[in-house]
Amino acid sequence: MVNAQGVVVVLDGPPTGGRGAPMSRLLIVSRISPGSEGRVAQIFAESDATELPALTGVRHRSLYCLHDLLVHLVETAQVDADALAAARSHPLYLQVNERLSAHTTSYLPTWRSPRDAVAGCFYRWDATGPDATGIRRFAVGG
Secondary structure: OEOOOOOEOEEEOOOOOOOOOOEEEEEEEEEEOOOOHHHHHHHHHHHHOOOHHHHHOEEEEEEEEEOOEEEEEEEEEOOOHHHHHHHHOOHHHHHHHHHHOOOEEEOOOOOOOHHHHOOOOOOOOOOOOOOOOOOOOOOOOO
16 A cells, blocks of 8 residues: 555554454555654654544554655554545545655655555564563663
C-alpha cells in the first residue's frame, strides 16, 4: 500500500497489539528532507490528536530517520476495507498528506504503482509465554 506521495507501505503479519485484537504492522519507507524530522513529527502529532487515527485504525506510530531515509512504523487494528477507503478521502487524511509532501518524497522516483514499493518480511520473531515481552535492551557505549 502507498500513501498519496507514493510512499511505501509494507504489511507485516497480524500481531495482537497485546490486547488480543488482530493488528497489522505497516512499514512505510520514504525520503525526508534533511532537518525536517521535527516538522514531520509535529505534523503527525497534530494529526494523531484528531479522529483520523480512529478512522484508520492506527494504534501505534513510530518514526525513524537514517540520513534521508524516513521509516514510519504503524500498527493498526483490522479495519473494514470500505471504511479505510473512505478515510483516505477524508479531509484530515488529505491534509496530513499535503503537509507531509513539503518534507517527504517517494523512495524511488521510478515507482509507478504501490507494488513497486512493497517489500516482504523475510524474518519475524515473536516472544511466547506468560512472561515474554519480546523486548531486548542493549547498552550502547560503556
